[in-house]
Amino acid sequence: MSKIFVYAEVVEEGIAEPSLELIGRARELADKHGFSVSAMLVGFGVRKLADELIYRGASEVHVVDNEVLSKYNLLFYTRAIVEVVENEKPDIFLFPATTTGRELAPRVAARLGTGITADCTAIEIGDYVDPITGKKYEKLLYQIRPTFGGTIMAAIVTPNHRPQMATVRPGVYSVPPRDTSRSGRIKEWTIDFSEEDVGCLEVLEVKRERRKVDLRSAKIIVSGGRGARPEGFKLIRELAELLGGEVGASRAAVDAGWISYDHQVGLTGQTVKPDIYIAVGISGAIQHVVGMKDSKIIIAINKDPEAPIFRIADYGLVGDLFVIIPKLIERLKVAKS
Numbered sequence: 001m002s003k004i005f006v007y008a009e010v011v012e013e014g015i016a017e018p019s020l021e022l023i024g025r026a027r028e029l030a031d032k033h034g035f036s037v038s039a040m041l042v043g044f045g046v047r048k049l050a051d052e053l054i055y056r057g058a059s060e061v062h063v064v065d066n067e068v069l070s071k072y073n074l075l076f077y078t079r080a081i082v083e084v085v086e087n088e089k090p091d092i093f094l095f096p097a098t099t100t101g102r103e104l105a106p107r108v109a110a111r112l113g114t115g116i117t118a119d120c121t122a123i124e125i126g127d128y129v130d131p132i133t134g135k136k137y138e139k140l141l142y143q144i145r146p147t148f149g150g151t152i153m154a155a156i157v158t159p160n161h162r163p164q165m166a167t168v169r170p171g172v173y174s175v176p177p178r179d180t181s182r183s184g185r186i187k188e189w190t191i192d193f194s195e196e197d198v199g200c201l202e203v204l205e206v207k208r209e210r211r212k213v214d215l216r217s218a219k220i221i222v223s224g225g226r227g228a229r230p231e232g233f234k235l236i237r238e239l240a241e242l243l244g245g246e247v248g249a250s251r252a253a254v255d256a257g258w259i260s261y262d263h264q265v266g267l268t269g270q271t272v273k274p275d276i277y278i279a280v281g282i283s284g285a286i287q288h289v290v291g292m293k294d295s296k297i298i299i300a301i302n303k304d305p306e307a308p309i310f311r312i313a314d315y316g317l318v319g320d321l322f323v324i325i326p327k328l329i330e331r332l333k334v335a336k337s
């Protein structure tokens with residue numbers, strides 16, 4: 001059976017959520033198209049996390065647990081992964097587009113002599129006919145991502161090399177439920193690391209900076225754009241606080257210096273899907289929309305009735321945000337008291 005491999009990134013809390021999201025998505029695709037799902041777990045003292053990957057959907061976990069991997073070292077990690085892949089020959093290999101995934105995946109792809117699509121916003125499996133040769137390929141990985149500045153969505157395929165590789169944006173798929181009745185196979189690998197593997201790279205210390213804003217797990221996001229101006233962001237923050245939500249922003253607002261990059265939603269920001277997304281003074285450019293279109297309910301506040309954001313909004317309020325938001329705040333305060 002063809003295999004989908006998923007890189008299981010380890011963070012302090014255990015398996016990183018973006019890797020669990022990918023296990024879930026790989027499981028869906030595997031069930032539909034007849035693949036198996038294997039997780040690739042690399043680090044030191046990580047063997048104990050293998051069951052978690054099985055509970056989330058993997059049927060097999062490949063573990064490389066070695067003291068030399070206690071600090072993330074790109075060269076050792078690449079070596080470990082490449083050795084397993086060369087033996088196991090997966091058809092597809094997915095990495096989360098986290099900082100680590102973005103660094104590790106292309107290096108692994110280069111060592112394996114295959115292609116990679118970075119930062120996909122969707123992955124599918126489908127057949128493909130080469131438009132030039134007419135040759136048919138079955139069950140290829142469609143690596144889907146915005147391109148040309150977000151103006152078109154490209155579906156990229158890798159017909160001739162294996163594995164087909166992609167990094168996938170955190171937040172586009174959901175973390176699958178934990179099913180402790182699932183069972184699977186755990187395969188432990190012993191790799192002989194050598195001086196050559198580490199080359200001239202020595203990791204002295206790892207400092208992890210925590211995100212100050214947790215947009216991806218927020219249930220409500222109130223986002224401001226260029227129309228909000230700095231004064232509007234004061235209102236947006238107040239509204240978000242009253243609703244128990246987080247503050248998001250368009251790139252225009254971030255570029256203007258009204259709010260930090262941590263808050264940016266979109267193609268070059270974060271992908272979010274809260275229960276409620278309120279877009280305030282945001283026009284709805286495609287590069288913004290790709291980051292929030294999967295929100296359950298989208299509410300847009302914009303004074304331009306023709307603003308593209310209204311095309312994807314479930315509820316639209318046409319008017320001046322400096323009139324509408326104070327009224328919303330007032331009503332919420334009354335309701336709360």
Ligand SMILES: Cc1cc2nc3c(=O)[nH]c(=O)nc-3n(C[C@H](O)[C@H](O)[C@H](O)COP(=O)(O)OP(=O)(O)OC[C@H]3O[C@@H](n4cnc5c(N)ncnc54)[C@H](O)[C@@H]3O)c2cc1C
Nearest residue numbers: 225226227250251252266267268269281282283288303321
């Ligand atoms: C490669 C690339 C990547 C990009 N990545 C991102 C990204 O990650 N995220 C992102 O957001 N953008 C991104 N952009 C930029 C994107 O193309 C848009 O320029 C940006 O989203 C526009 O932001 P905005 O909607 O806040 O501003 P504008 O498009 O200027 O819209 C402002 C809106 O505010 C409304 N408005 C003004 N005053 C009021 C008022 N008083 N009350 C109510 N409404 C009002 C206006 O009617 C208008 O619709 C990217 C662009 C490129 C080329």
